[in-house]
Amino acid sequence: MTVTDHDVSVPEESSTEGSHHELEPGHPPTSTGLTNEKVAIWAFLGSECLLFGGLISTYLLYKGQSNPGTIRPHDIFDIPYTSVSSFVLLMSSLTMVLALSAIQKGDHRALRVWLLTTALLGGSFVAGQCYEFTVFVREGLNLRTNLFGSSFYIMTGFHGAHVTIGVLMLLSLWSMSVKGKLPSEKAEVVELIGLYWHFVDIVWIVIFTLVYLIP
Amino acid sequence: MTDPTGGPVVATPPEEGGPAHGAAHEHPSDLQYVYIALFLAMVTAAEVAVYYVKSLAGLLVYILVTMAVVKFSVVVMFFMHLRFDSKLFRRFFITGIILALFCYVIVLSTFHIWHR
Numbered sequence: 001m002t003v004t005d006h007d008v009s010v011p012e013e014s015s016t017e018g019s020h021h022e023l024e025p026g027h028p029p030t031s032t033g034l035t036n037e038k039v040a041i042w043a044f045l046g047s048e049c050l051l052f053g054g055l056i057s058t059y060l061l062y063k064g065q066s067n068p069g070t071i072r073p074h075d076i077f078d079i080p081y082t083s084v085s086s087f088v089l090l091m092s093s094l095t096m097v098l099a100l101s102a103i104q105k106g107d108h109r110a111l112r113v114w115l116l117t118t119a120l121l122g123g124s125f126v127a128g129q130c131y132e133f134t135v136f137v138r139e140g141l142n143l144r145t146n147l148f149g150s151s152f153y154i155m156t157g158f159h160g161a162h163v164t165i166g167v168l169m170l171l172s173l174w175s176m177s178v179k180g181k182l183p184s185e186k187a188e189v190v191e192l193i194g195l196y197w198h199f200v201d202i203v204w205i206v207i208f209t210l211v212y213l214i215p
Numbered sequence: 216m217t218d219p220t221g222g223p224v225v226a227t228p229p230e231e232g233g234p235a236h237g238a239a240h241e242h243p244s245d246l247q248y249v250y251i252a253l254f255l256a257m258v259t260a261a262e263v264a265v266y267y268v269k270s271l272a273g274l275l276v277y278i279l280v281t282m283a284v285v286k287f288s289v290v291v292m293f294f295m296h297l298r299f300d301s302k303l304f305r306r307f308f309i310t311g312i313i314l315a316l317f318c319y320v321i322v323l324s325t326f327h328i329w330h331r
Binding site for chain 1: 242245248249251252255256259262263266275276279280282283286287290291294295301303304307308310311312314315316318319322323326328
């Protein structure tokens with residue numbers, strides 16, 4: 001927003017309460033033409049980069065610092081299994097973007113199908129992660145085994161929690177759509193949750209490479 | 216509309232920050248989204264394949280990081296629509312990434328992680 005000492009530069013009818021929609025036809029009633037919710041979610045995602053950056057850095061710092069003789073990353077990682085999990089999460093980004101496309105076209109049946117598919121793929125990823133954790137614990141790696149174990153579980157656990165929250169939000173959207181409470185005018189709600197969902201996907205892209213694939 | 220100091224506020228045209236929400240920029244079609252996902256799947260398969268090629272062990276880190284950057288960028292640009300949306304969002308996100316990289320590269324360098 002630019003502040004001047006001159007007269008208000010918005011059209012006369014836009015300066016009054018309740019008529020902001022006439023500021024710029026087709027745009028939200030903000031001075032940037034962007035909705036506050038969308039600006040907020042992007043600022044939130046920017047801050048999440050710092051959170052996950054911290055967790056990944058801590059892992060990289062600690063993974064080689066474990067006591068000799070204790071479990072090390074590549075003693076227990078099952079790359080083919082994690083590759084399938086990564087593929088599942090990647091494909092959930094496709095179904096999410098197809099859900100957004102569906103609501104923007106007013107196709108609510110397709111919206112529900114894609115939302116549910118995305119939630120199922122996300123749920124499969126979380127289930128796969130739980131199974132992976134139980135295998136690791138059975139092999140002797142837990143939170144207190146060594147620095148690798150602590151940093152690995154905290155980092156991937158935080159990511160899994162984000163995916164779980166995403167799945168819950170997707171199921172809420174699906175439920176709203178079934179009840180008819182998600183009209184096409186609210187497509188931005190799907191877009192915002194979609195942005196969050198794609199973010200957890202890109203975080204996994206980084207984790208999969210830096211944690212699992214790079215020795 | 217006034218600012219907190221009592222001065223008037225000039226509405227910034229959406230064009231100044233790039234295309235605003237719902238602006239004319241077309242998003243990819245559903246079929247294009249499928250092609251993008253296929254590309255991402257192929258890059259993931261290539262990542263896993265490279266991991267098992269012993270002769271590439273010396274270049275593994277560079278190849279894998281490049282592939283991850285490609286996948287990251289494609290998801291952000293096309294699935295998150297950053298390529299088509301307002302430049303303001305791009306600034307928010309890229310600033311976050313640069314801050315995170317800058318901050319954590321310094322931390323990791325402090326602990327000499329690159330020489331291990």
